[in-house]
Amino acid sequence: MALNRLVVALGAAIAAWTVTAAPASGFDPLTDFETIHKRVTEGTCDISSKAPAVKAPKENVWAPITAEDNLAVWNLLHADPELNLTNPSAATLTDNYVFWIDTLHTNKSDVLPYLESDGCVAPPPKYARAIIFRGAIEEPDSQEYMIGPLPVTSLTKIEKLDYIYNGGSGGSIPFNGRYFDSIRSAATEPLLLSVMAEVADITEKLIGGVYYGSRDNRTTLASTAGTPMSYNGTTTYRTVMFRYPGSATYLTPLDFFVMLDCPGQNPDDFKLKGIVTNSRFFPTVADLRTAWDAGELQEEFQQTRDASWALLDYKPELGVRDLEDRMAPQTLEIGGKRYKLDEEERYVEYMGWSFYLSFTRSLGVMLYDIRFKNESVIYELSLQEAAAQYAGRTPKAASTVYHDTYYSLGTDAGTLVEGFDCPFGATMLPITYFSGNTSVTQPDAICIFEADLGIPISRHRAGGSNDKGFTNLGTVKGTALTVRSIATIGNYDYMFDYQFHLEGSIEVTVRASGYLQSSFYYPDQAKWGARVQVATQGSYHDHVLTYKADFDVAGTENSLQVSELVIVNQTQPWFPELGEFEQMELNISNMKEEQQFNWPANGESMYCIINENEVNKWGEKRGYRIIPGKNNIHLTSMNSPFTRHQTPFAKTHLAVTVQHDNEPYANSVQNVNMPWAPQQDFMKFFDGESVENNDIVLWFNLGMHHYTRAEDIPVTLYTEAVSSIVFAPQNFFDRAQDGDLLNRRWLEVDSETGEMSVETYGVALPQCQVQLPEPAAGIENIIQA
Numbered sequence: 001m002a003l004n005r006l007v008v009a010l011g012a013a014i015a016a017w018t019v020t021a022a023p024a025s026g027f028d029p030l031t032d033f034e035t036i037h038k039r040v041t042e043g044t045c046d047i048s049s050k051a052p053a054v055k056a057p058k059e060n061v062w063a064p065i066t067a068e069d070n071l072a073v074w075n076l077l078h079a080d081p082e083l084n085l086t087n088p089s090a091a092t093l094t095d096n097y098v099f100w101i102d103t104l105h106t107n108k109s110d111v112l113p114y115l116e117s118d119g120c121v122a123p124p125p126k127y128a129r130a131i132i133f134r135g136a137i138e139e140p141d142s143q144e145y146m147i148g149p150l151p152v153t154s155l156t157k158i159e160k161l162d163y164i165y166n167g168g169s170g171g172s173i174p175f176n177g178r179y180f181d182s183i184r185s186a187a188t189e190p191l192l193l194s195v196m197a198e199v200a201d202i203t204e205k206l207i208g209g210v211y212y213g214s215r216d217n218r219t220t221l222a223s224t225a226g227t228p229m230s231y232n233g234t235t236t237y238r239t240v241m242f243r244y245p246g247s248a249t250y251l252t253p254l255d256f257f258v259m260l261d262c263p264g265q266n267p268d269d270f271k272l273k274g275i276v277t278n279s280r281f282f283p284t285v286a287d288l289r290t291a292w293d294a295g296e297l298q299e300e301f302q303q304t305r306d307a308s309w310a311l312l313d314y315k316p317e318l319g320v321r322d323l324e325d326r327m328a329p330q331t332l333e334i335g336g337k338r339y340k341l342d343e344e345e346r347y348v349e350y351m352g353w354s355f356y357l358s359f360t361r362s363l364g365v366m367l368y369d370i371r372f373k374n375e376s377v378i379y380e381l382s383l384q385e386a387a388a389q390y391a392g393r394t395p396k397a398a399s400t401v402y403h404d405t406y407y408s409l410g411t412d413a414g415t416l417v418e419g420f421d422c423p424f425g426a427t428m429l430p431i432t433y434f435s436g437n438t439s440v441t442q443p444d445a446i447c448i449f450e451a452d453l454g455i456p457i458s459r460h461r462a463g464g465s466n467d468k469g470f471t472n473l474g475t476v477k478g479t480a481l482t483v484r485s486i487a488t489i490g491n492y493d494y495m496f497d498y499q500f501h502l503e504g505s506i507e508v509t510v511r512a513s514g515y516l517q518s519s520f521y522y523p524d525q526a527k528w529g530a531r532v533q534v535a536t537q538g539s540y541h542d543h544v545l546t547y548k549a550d551f552d553v554a555g556t557e558n559s560l561q562v563s564e565l566v567i568v569n570q571t572q573p574w575f576p577e578l579g580e581f582e583q584m585e586l587n588i589s590n591m592k593e594e595q596q597f598n599w600p601a602n603g604e605s606m607y608c609i610i611n612e613n614e615v616n617k618w619g620e621k622r623g624y625r626i627i628p629g630k631n632n633i634h635l636t637s638m639n640s641p642f643t644r645h646q647t648p649f650a651k652t653h654l655a656v657t658v659q660h661d662n663e664p665y666a667n668s669v670q671n672v673n674m675p676w677a678p679q680q681d682f683m684k685f686f687d688g689e690s691v692e693n694n695d696i697v698l699w700f701n702l703g704m705h706h707y708t709r710a711e712d713i714p715v716t717l718y719t720e721a722v723s724s725i726v727f728a729p730q731n732f733f734d735r736a737q738d739g740d741l742l743n744r745r746w747l748e749v750d751s752e753t754g755e756m757s758v759e760t761y762g763v764a765l766p767q768c769q770v771q772l773p774e775p776a777a778g779i780e781n782i783i784q785a
Contacts, residue, residue, distance in 0.1 A: 538708025629724030
């Protein structure tokens with residue numbers, strides 16, 4: 001009966017409506033009310049249609065090098081007798097060989113003349129970068145090179161890439177500080193095997209497994225080692241931790257660690273530093289065996305080999321929620337895609353926005369030349385580093401620091417599942433990176449889509465004494481365009497979102513899911529994380545992801561304005577009875593010099609990138625505000641020996657520097673192993689230069705303090721492990737940029753008749769069926785060529 005009454009009431013309300021459009025806007029009135037409300041499904045909405053094509057106004061000068069370029073560079077390097085290269089497949093520690101080849105950024109000073117020209121300036125030349133491990137020289141090292149211009153011709157040169165690094169040795173990293181690749185790992189394996197074979201009887205009984213090497217059928221344990229593996233490049237150490245193997249190995253840690261010293265190229269110099277178990281350190285195998293024979297070693301908890309509890313599949317033991325058998329709500333572009341794409345140039349236009357996409361193996365997706373309504377806002381918006389630092393009282397947890405560019409986080413961007421990772425019908429784009437002289441293409445690694453925000457951009461209801469309760473009501477549909485990728489870097493699945501809002505703001509969001517890096521559970525170590533399984537503790541850690549935003553707000557000459565809320569005691573003549581009383585005021589000034597800084601307590605300062613040479617209609621300086629979102633953090637530890645000098649970019653919320661071509665990156669990809677003598681020292685960016693009326697760069701950190709919990713099992717949840725920031729117009733315009741949007745409703749009630757009219761502004765409501773494909777059927781294979 002209640003439902004019937006509701007239907008009748010809705011019918012009566014509908015009958016009282018008239019639908020019109022605003023004549024002043026050029027829309028014809030809609031008067032056939034019955035037709036409007038008796039909607040008939042007509043055909044099928046093609047949600048998978050391609051985005052309308054558009055021609056990019058300029059060549060994408062930031063685009064990755066091509067597969068042909070990579071092969072040509074590979075061949076050029078191997079033809080150079082001075083480099084004396086060995087194919088990596090046959091290389092040893094004492095050989096020179098190519099580690100990887102990638103795209104070298106194009107200097108901004110070379111790009112701007114091209115962007116600002118009317119076609120009379122040629123695009124800047126493109127270069128590749130290559131890391132070569134030089135084991136055959138007198139002082140072995142890792143040296144980075146730049147190769148260009150491309151494509152390879154007689155004019156192409158191979159030069160050391162030194163100018164972008166400030167640590168004192170240019171593109172060179174000492175051998176002991178270089179990336180610990182499979183060749184170095186293989187060289188240390190015999191020492192590890194000899195130790196583990198000697199204690200196999202102990203490990204079998206103590207932790208339930210043995211290790212004779214990953215290729216030995218007798219092996220029942222998996223080994224892993226983290227970073228850093230050096231302090232300053234003068235020596236190398238490895239802390240090897242053991243787990244049970246399997247798809248959830250990160251959640252089955254064991255209480256057994258082998259610590260190795262492995263400096264240089266001669267395995268004869270490698271030695272055992274010690275073994276750790278039961279929270280005790282044993283310098284030698286003999287010391288461990290003495291304790292074992294004395295009955296001093298035992299495990300209070302037994303790790304499980306059944307990891308079914310750690311898989312991200314349906315768990316019937318949790319039951320079934322009512323109505324969960326119905327498909328969940330979806331975001332669908334049923335009206336057709338409202339963004340345009342030049343797929344070849346990776347150029348996007350959307351509701352006044354335009355930008356270019358690029359990609360590198362180290363940094364993943366990068367955005368360039370971001371404009372709104374044809375005015376420059378940001379030259380470059382890119383991830384610089386994904387750092388993590390752990391805590392605990394085991395050798396692995398206490399010392400672990402990750403820089404995910406070290407692992408080439410861009411290469412870990414994988415297939416996105418339509419309808420789950422991204423909405424059905426999203427535009428899917430591939431990525432390509434290079435492995436040796438071959439290219440690897442990962443299909444569907446980037447998605448672009450417009451989605452309903454679930455809220456209006458703006459809304460207001462003016463009250464009234466009529467039956468509707470208002471005289472007018474306006475509401476504007478809220479949507480945004482998102483560029484998304486997900487990189488699974490070992491255990492964590494980082495989701496990177498760049499979101500473009502209709503009113504001119506940009507939102508950057510990162511989320512973390514995936515497996516915890518866990519530790520073996522000890523009851524007396526609760527201060528380092530919660531128990532999450534029978535023998536597993538979630539290790540507490542920080543995630544800090546550093547981004548670069550090279551702002552060009554209405555031009556390159558910008559300043560960072562600080563509007564500080566202050567409390568002053570004052571009198572006002574119309575309140576004589578109050579005498580002096582507190583009042584808020586804004587204390588407005590500009591930052592003078594390059595510096596690192598933090599978000600103020602209680603949000604009592606506003607930071608804006610402004611152009612002091614540009615004002616809006618009201619005489620206000622045009623700018624973009626920097627707004628903290630969710631979980632804006634920095635590293636907790638300021639003086640750890642494992643992050644002493646190679647991770648300073650992660651130790652404050654924000655930083656501002658002057659843009660220089662020789663300071664393109666906050667970090668270097670091999671810096672993690674050089675905490676005391678970094679190849680790239682971010683602190684040297686701050687050398688007293690003025691940030692007023694200059695080309696300035698904002699460095700900002702997103703992330704989360706990961707207070708581990710049982711609900712991190714099986715994986716951490718995106719809904720809570722999330723951090724964001726917003727860049728929003730601040731007097732950049734003369735008014736809010738929602739007035740030119742047609743997806744809105746404007747309702748008015750006649751004060752005399754009580755009749756309500758509605759303006760639809762000519763935007764049709766599609767009436768059609770939607771057919772959703774099974775997403776798994778569309779997953780394609782990785783292409784290697």
